[in-house]
Amino acid sequence: MPAATASLLGLEKKSLREQAVSSLRTAITSGALEPGRHLVETELSDMLQISRGTLREALRQLAQEGLLTSGTRGRLSVRHLDAKEIRDIFAVRAALESLAVLTLCERPNRTAVIKSLRSAVDRMNAVANESLEERIEADLEFHRTLCTLTGNQTLLHSWASLEGSIRMSIMFAGLEKAVRNMRVDRHYEIVAAIETGDPEAARSAVVDHMDVAAGNLVA
Amino acid sequence: MPAATASLLGLEKKSLREQAVSSLRTAITSGALEPGRHLVETELSDMLQISRGTLREALRQLAQEGLLTSGTRGRLSVRHLDAKEIRDIFAVRAALESLAVLTLCERPNRTAVIKSLRSAVDRMNAVANESLEERIEADLEFHRTLCTLTGNQTLLHSWASLEGSIRMSIMFAGLEKAVRNMRVDRHYEIVAAIETGDPEAARSAVVDHMDVAAGNLVA
DNA sequence: TTACTGTCAGGTGTTAACAGTTGATACTAC
DNA sequence: GTAGTATCAACTGTTAACACCTGACAGTAA
Numbered sequence: 001m002p003a004a005t006a007s008l009l010g011l012e013k014k015s016l017r018e019q020a021v022s023s024l025r026t027a028i029t030s031g032a033l034e035p036g037r038h039l040v041e042t043e044l045s046d047m048l049q050i051s052r053g054t055l056r057e058a059l060r061q062l063a064q065e066g067l068l069t070s071g072t073r074g075r076l077s078v079r080h081l082d083a084k085e086i087r088d089i090f091a092v093r094a095a096l097e098s099l100a101v102l103t104l105c106e107r108p109n110r111t112a113v114i115k116s117l118r119s120a121v122d123r124m125n126a127v128a129n130e131s132l133e134e135r136i137e138a139d140l141e142f143h144r145t146l147c148t149l150t151g152n153q154t155l156l157h158s159w160a161s162l163e164g165s166i167r168m169s170i171m172f173a174g175l176e177k178a179v180r181n182m183r184v185d186r187h188y189e190i191v192a193a194i195e196t197g198d199p200e201a202a203r204s205a206v207v208d209h210m211d212v213a214a215g216n217l218v219a
Numbered sequence: 220m221p222a223a224t225a226s227l228l229g230l231e232k233k234s235l236r237e238q239a240v241s242s243l244r245t246a247i248t249s250g251a252l253e254p255g256r257h258l259v260e261t262e263l264s265d266m267l268q269i270s271r272g273t274l275r276e277a278l279r280q281l282a283q284e285g286l287l288t289s290g291t292r293g294r295l296s297v298r299h300l301d302a303k304e305i306r307d308i309f310a311v312r313a314a315l316e317s318l319a320v321l322t323l324c325e326r327p328n329r330t331a332v333i334k335s336l337r338s339a340v341d342r343m344n345a346v347a348n349e350s351l352e353e354r355i356e357a358d359l360e361f362h363r364t365l366c367t368l369t370g371n372q373t374l375l376h377s378w379a380s381l382e383g384s385i386r387m388s389i390m391f392a393g394l395e396k397a398v399r400n401m402r403v404d405r406h407y408e409i410v411a412a413i414e415t416g417d418p419e420a421a422r423s424a425v426v427d428h429m430d431v432a433a434g435n436l437v438a
Numbered sequence: 439t440t441a442c443t444g445t446c447a448g449g450t451g452t453t454a455a456c457a458g459t460t461g462a463t464a465c466t467a468c
Numbered sequence: 469g470t471a472g473t474a475t476c477a478a479c480t481g482t483t484a485a486c487a488c489c490t491g492a493c494a495g496t497a498a
Binding site for chain 1: 481
């Protein structure tokens, strides 16, 4: 196939279910669907212009991610987070990311890893004066990269399952509080510890970072 | 309501979807549906005597748990684990259970916790001469209890999401290998460390246990 | 041959309709 | 009034059918 037809590739077809999952996830983590709100299937399927069957598949996925809680008789509602739950979420997050940095420290040749991490931090720097949303995206991207680089698919999957809850925590606390966790130097610390290959330094950098982050959010 | 009617409670009605999830999970973790096997929706819905819509909801859930992998055009197949993936799963498991024991060590009054853990270990002892399946159940029950006792719902949920993968690892390796990980004394070590309240001892007991466990499985 | 094109079977994506359950409200008998 | 009951609206659980896409295979013309 000639290169001239390259512009025709990639027709961008996602299933309605996937689109619904994205759409609902955004609605929840942005607060458009407020915590505690009861979700009525018929209502949502009307809004999203999809059938209930398709919607229900999307809802199962979000429930599994912990964004929805199931009440009596299959009624779903948007999960409500209190201070303890936010701390709990960040404790699990710290455990997972600790494993990530420990794994990276053990790797013999870390130059490629460091390069990726540095560019993630650079991106955070680049958007430091942009909107809060963009800064949060850059921050999460850094932490997701941490997990991706380990090559441990299970680790990445577990972290990704937590991502929605993390976003809810941020939304719940308010973006102004969350942005206090975007300090670039704290992230450089983590990268530096990995570069040195010092597992204890890396772990404590991560755990401290998460402790502070959770503290900032619930304060 | 008088106590006499107590026997009428709990009519045992689980939705078809939940039953399908259980049934399929068992089929996968027992090897009845062998790794790599292609799942055909119409075939499965016929077997289980449920409609495709209901089945598809169940499949979404299992996919999210990591028991199924999605190929091209929405085709699902049973996840195949190699040695690296098993080690990866147990690394994540170790990270989560480490958090569990650290959390428990920090608790001021641990007598109730120790009591629960001891009875879980006792149960392992009680079934030590029973079938392999029962011993595995008792083992997993101990580790699940570890997570439950922390009161951290997110931790428990993350661990539970991993449970299917853990069972697959055991199945994949063969029950004879898996049973080498059921040594009761190793579990008492963990309980003892928690009772003492020594976080480092508890953590290393867990991490060592998981290292050995993964090693036994892939050997 | 070889390249192109119908055609068909096997699947998944999606939907609309039916069935059953529950909680609230209105109604009746005492 | 109040306990008991019929009725109804609002949902979720479940299903069967339709719509599409894709890969394989056969037919056909150069």
